[in-house]
Amino acid sequence: MSSYQSQILEDFERFKHALPDNLEEYILEQYAISLASTYGNLAIKNPFGKASGQLSLNANQIERDARSGLGFAVLKTVIAQDASGAQSMKAWAIPAARMTVEEIIGTRETVRGEKGWTVTWKGRGWSETFEAYLEFFDRALEIGRKNETLVIPSVKYHLPRPDENVWRSSEYEFTTGKLYEVWNKHNASPMPLEKDFSPTLAGDMNFSRERENILSWLREVPSQIHKTSVGPNIHLGLKIFNAAHSDDFQLEMLNMCESTSGQERADYVIYGNRLFDPNKEYEGVSGVAFGGPDLSDRNLSILSQWRHSLPLSATGNITTGKMAFEYLKRGATSFQMHTLFQLPDSEFEMKGGTRTARALHRLLFHPQDGFLLCVLHEKEVRAWRDSISIPEMAAQLRPS
Numbered sequence: 001m002s003s004y005q006s007q008i009l010e011d012f013e014r015f016k017h018a019l020p021d022n023l024e025e026y027i028l029e030q031y032a033i034s035l036a037s038t039y040g041n042l043a044i045k046n047p048f049g050k051a052s053g054q055l056s057l058n059a060n061q062i063e064r065d066a067r068s069g070l071g072f073a074v075l076k077t078v079i080a081q082d083a084s085g086a087q088s089m090k091a092w093a094i095p096a097a098r099m100t101v102e103e104i105i106g107t108r109e110t111v112r113g114e115k116g117w118t119v120t121w122k123g124r125g126w127s128e129t130f131e132a133y134l135e136f137f138d139r140a141l142e143i144g145r146k147n148e149t150l151v152i153p154s155v156k157y158h159l160p161r162p163d164e165n166v167w168r169s170s171e172y173e174f175t176t177g178k179l180y181e182v183w184n185k186h187n188a189s190p191m192p193l194e195k196d197f198s199p200t201l202a203g204d205m206n207f208s209r210e211r212e213n214i215l216s217w218l219r220e221v222p223s224q225i226h227k228t229s230v231g232p233n234i235h236l237g238l239k240i241f242n243a244a245h246s247d248d249f250q251l252e253m254l255n256m257c258e259s260t261s262g263q264e265r266a267d268y269v270i271y272g273n274r275l276f277d278p279n280k281e282y283e284g285v286s287g288v289a290f291g292g293p294d295l296s297d298r299n300l301s302i303l304s305q306w307r308h309s310l311p312l313s314a315t316g317n318i319t320t321g322k323m324a325f326e327y328l329k330r331g332a333t334s335f336q337m338h339t340l341f342q343l344p345d346s347e348f349e350m351k352g353g354t355r356t357a358r359a360l361h362r363l364l365f366h367p368q369d370g371f372l373l374c375v376l377h378e379k380e381v382r383a384w385r386d387s388i389s390i391p392e393m394a395a396q397l398r399p400s
């Protein structure tokens with residue numbers, strides 16, 4: 001066992017009840033690893049964050065996450081509206097209380113039989129008023145600022161159906177403008193914003209049966225946002241979904257993001273939201289999104305083929321630091337998780353602290369699957385200098 005392996009093992013044991021007070025400082029001093037990274041091109045203190053969803057829809061959740069040390073938190077997706085309150089994507093604004101966390105077995109060739117986890121539910125976007133979302137965003141920004149946790153809003157805006165040629169720009173203008181107004185109370189810098197193309201779109205044949213239609217969204221959405229009155233102040237990320245088409249098409253979607261320029265270009269990409277099973281039933285609804293080993297396997301395989309210069313934030317079955325590192329090797333500089341925070345207690349070796357702290361303990365210090373172990377191993381193999389940063393590692397390792 002190398003000296004760093006035994007040190008990780010010691011720390012894994014030592015921090016079973018509480019993480020060190022200043023996590024980043026500790027890791028820098030003890031392991032010569034700086035966790036500082038980037039989300040899009042904005043600085044974050046560490047690359048681990050919460051993905052948009054049911055675990056980021058109230059201030060208590062954000063407070064717990066920020067205090068427990070997450071680098072960033074993406075808020076639950078709000079459904080855009082225009083000044084009169086009209087929402088073209090209203091069908092997505094439905095609540096759902098119950099979520100089921102279940103084991104799932106990989107079926108793709110490379111991960112066949114591998115065990116993982118998925119969360120099943122039948123809800124969609126934010127179901128309260130837009131005003132309530134703005135208040136939540138305001139509060140979350142306040143909490144984020146105190147704890148150096150970047151807070152990011154997420155929006156689902158109007159997308160035209162194949163037979164509909166008109167973009168409802170008024171939804172883009174009103175929603176983006178109002179969100180920026182809140183952001184600007186706290187920050188002078190550009191506002192990061194995730195545009196959610198959710199996996200449930202994959203199951204809605206009215207929306208996404210035609211590939212050309214999906215590609216036109218990816219081309220047009222950045223223009224719609226950048227041409228709003230606050231457009232120049234928006235740092236826009238497109239959260240790409242797994243469509244019900246081939247792997248080649250996934251790559252086409254990513255390449256569309258990369259090939260655009262000017263107003264049509266997004267500032268970063270989030271890849272890739274969950275898979276969709278049209279046949280699975282849950283609480284009387286057929287068709288559900290799912291994650292687990294198939295999701296990360298497909299995402300990693302597609303990202304391995306994507307030559308990109310856009311910053312990348314990764315999502316999809318990141319339940320270990322090793323999986324985060326796999327995404328890093330494909331160019332990701334931040335990692336956003338949802339399912340990890342819902343795993344049963346038995347999955348966490350840390351017994352004290354919040355669920356978020358336990359997740360960080362598992363991600364960072366795990367002696368077999370942890371992020372520190374992967375980074376130190378890679379540093380040794382490549383003889384990297386001590387001060388190499390996470391974005392530099394990602395730039396060196398990603399496909400070129």
Ligand SMILES: Cc1cc2nc3c(=O)[nH]c(=O)nc-3n(C[C@H](O)[C@H](O)[C@H](O)COP(=O)(O)O)c2cc1C
Nearest residue numbers: 051052053054077119196291315316317337338339
């Ligand atoms: C219950 C649940 C709700 C979600 N809601 C949203 C959402 O509102 N907006 C969004 O962009 N992604 C949403 N997601 C997707 C997650 O943000 C994440 O990208 C995805 O689950 C993959 O990460 P994971 O494998 O760590 O869960 C949701 C996922 C789950 C499980």
